[in-house]
Amino acid sequence: MPELPEVEMVRRYAEEQCKGRTIINVRVLDEGILVGVSRSVFVRSVQGRQIIGASRHGKQLFLNLRKGFLTVHLGMTGDILMLERGERSPSHARTLFTFDDATRLAYDDPRKFGALGLASSMADFVKEHHLGPDALKVSKKEFVARAQGSHRAIKSVLLDQHVIAGVGNLYADESLFQSKIHPLAASNELPVEALERIWAQVRHVLNASIRVSTDFQMLPEGFLLRSRAAGSPCHRGNGIFQSIKVGGRTTIFCPACQKLI
DNA sequence: GAGTATGTTATATG
DNA sequence: GCATATAACATACT
Numbered sequence: 001m002p003e004l005p006e007v008e009m010v011r012r013y014a015e016e017q018c019k020g021r022t023i024i025n026v027r028v029l030d031e032g033i034l035v036g037v038s039r040s041v042f043v044r045s046v047q048g049r050q051i052i053g054a055s056r057h058g059k060q061l062f063l064n065l066r067k068g069f070l071t072v073h074l075g076m077t078g079d080i081l082m083l084e085r086g087e088r089s090p091s092h093a094r095t096l097f098t099f100d101d102a103t104r105l106a107y108d109d110p111r112k113f114g115a116l117g118l119a120s121s122m123a124d125f126v127k128e129h130h131l132g133p134d135a136l137k138v139s140k141k142e143f144v145a146r147a148q149g150s151h152r153a154i155k156s157v158l159l160d161q162h163v164i165a166g167v168g169n170l171y172a173d174e175s176l177f178q179s180k181i182h183p184l185a186a187s188n189e190l191p192v193e194a195l196e197r198i199w200a201q202v203r204h205v206l207n208a209s210i211r212v213s214t215d216f217q218m219l220p221e222g223f224l225l226r227s228r229a230a231g232s233p234c235h236r237g238n239g240i241f242q243s244i245k246v247g248g249r250t251t252i253f254c255p256a257c258q259k260l261i
Numbered sequence: 262g263a264g265t266a267t268g269t270t271a272t273a274t275g
Numbered sequence: 276g277c278a279t280a281t282a283a284c285a286t287a288c289t
Binding site for chain 1: 265266267268269
């Protein structure tokens, strides 16, 4: 599911569905999903609290409680969904929250890479986890400065949540494709102009995806994500999309459009 | 069975 | 200690 645009969709859903509701019961079905907090402290801190909103920093989601924050990271396969009264919980539900009106919220996560926890403030959480600024909020100047601080491949830098928070494997490929930059280009060797282009494309790509509710098929023509597959032709003409590994992650790019500088 | 998957982090290495 | 690279986590699907 989850890179910044997908998490933003979940945030909106959570806010729509949960705002104003009070959690009266918590069932932790799989304790492994709790991070940095014991089951008893988690339950005690959440039970009886009202949800007053939902926030996001990069891929990290926060349910704003009347006091404190319930932190949610969706990992690879996490999702949240509201259950109507009596509705069966999904097969990989890891935690169930019951509200005062008997509806329930399920945290579902087959692969269990996600995490639930507590934080006293978003700033605290961001600091503690050394997260970089949100990919949609970072200024051009700060992005360039941060990218210049690493000699790794630019794609690895985009994926590093300590540099900026929110870009994952798919949107990193898309942003570099739109910027016409090779994923293996050394971050600190890219001209400032190229880094500025990447900054602009990261926001463009993330915003475009949010605009279509992360339905890739609804993206405008010319987006790699509409058909991200090695061997398929680049719509710009010459190239054939190629697959390589960068930092252990599958990377699709067009060798004709994205030349190594 | 092998290979792959939208993420993070502990561990290894230089 | 720092920057970087890699393995490991758990499950489903092709």
